[in-house]
Amino acid sequence: MPLGHIMRLDLERIALEYVVPCLHDIGFCYLDNFLGEVVGDCVLERLRGCGHSPFHGLPQLGQGSSPRGQAGSQRDAVGACCPGPPQLNQHLTCHQQAALALTGEGIYFFTIFFFQAMVACYPGNGTGYVRHVDNPNGDGRCITCIYYLNKNWDSKLHGGILRIFPEGKSYVADVEPIFDRLLFFWSDRRNPHEVQPSYATR
Numbered sequence: 001m002p003l004g005h006i007m008r009l010d011l012e013r014i015a016l017e018y019v020v021p022c023l024h025d026i027g028f029c030y031l032d033n034f035l036g037e038v039v040g041d042c043v044l045e046r047l048r049g050c051g052h053s054p055f056h057g058l059p060q061l062g063q064g065s066s067p068r069g070q071a072g073s074q075r076d077a078v079g080a081c082c083p084g085p086p087q088l089n090q091h092l093t094c095h096q097q098a099a100l101a102l103t104g105e106g107i108y109f110f111t112i113f114f115f116q117a118m119v120a121c122y123p124g125n126g127t128g129y130v131r132h133v134d135n136p137n138g139d140g141r142c143i144t145c146i147y148y149l150n151k152n153w154d155s156k157l158h159g160g161i162l163r164i165f166p167e168g169k170s171y172v173a174d175v176e177p178i179f180d181r182l183l184f185f186w187s188d189r190r191n192p193h194e195v196q197p198s199y200a201t202r
Contacts (some may be wrong), residue, residue, distance in 0.1 A: 017092055019184060023143075026184035027166050030175060035148070040180040044149045047119060077163040090172060122202040124197065129195035131165065134187040150179040160198035164191050177202060 014031070022029030035043070082108045121130065146162075153172045155161050155176045162183070164173040175183055185191045 006047055016166070023184065023186065026173075027165055027190050028173060028175075028183070030183040032178070032181050034067040034180055034182040037180065040149065042173070043147075044151070124198055124200050125195040126159075126199060128160075128197040131192050131194040133189050133192050136189055138188045142192075144183075144185050146183045146188045148181045148183070149179060150177050151179050153200075153202070154176050158198060158200040158202070159196050160200070160202040161196045162193060163196060164193045166191060 019029050019031075034040075134144050150158075150160070153160070153176065160177050162175045162177060163177065164185060166173065175181075185193070
């Protein structure tokens with residue numbers, strides 16, 4: 001769903017007419033071309049300009065280990081993550097407005113807190129993230145929001161698909177991590193998910 005450059009009222013309308021119904025009906029949704037290529041490129045370049053090229057110096061989590069996942073799957077390492085650079089904050093306005101719009105129409109009981117942006121990177125070589133639930137106890141984050149910055153990503157070659165296993169459903173949902181895509185899904189047990197092995201920096 002293309003968005004380009006949009007105003008707050010447009011975000012509220014899209015949230016109420018598209019995002020909220022999707023979350024209620026299937027538990028997730030995504031918006032393509034969310035910021036537009038120019039702004040998306042700017043976000044990516046700011047990350048690279050802060051020493052994250054490709055996210056150089058980020059702490060490695062689980063490097064060299066092979067723990068068992070919830071579903072018995074195996075992984076060699078998970079991606080690195082750390083707080084995003086302060087320069088990224090000016091680009092979060094649209095994301096915040098989109099999330100704030102979700103406080104209406106049946107989701108009014110959520111209180112949304114905004115923290116620093118987090119940067120996550122999977123360095124390729126078959127790295128991924130095992131099946132898990134972001135907030136299994138339902139006592140913190142309500143909605144997971146992911147903004148992808150992967151230029152020229154081809155999931156057939158590069159892998160890295162985020163696979164969602166909606167609770168009580170007979171299907172899975174595969175979300176390709178393509179550039180300028182914004183993904184929302186419930187953070188609780190309704191949406192176990194995994195990141196499939198990536199064969200390029202993601």
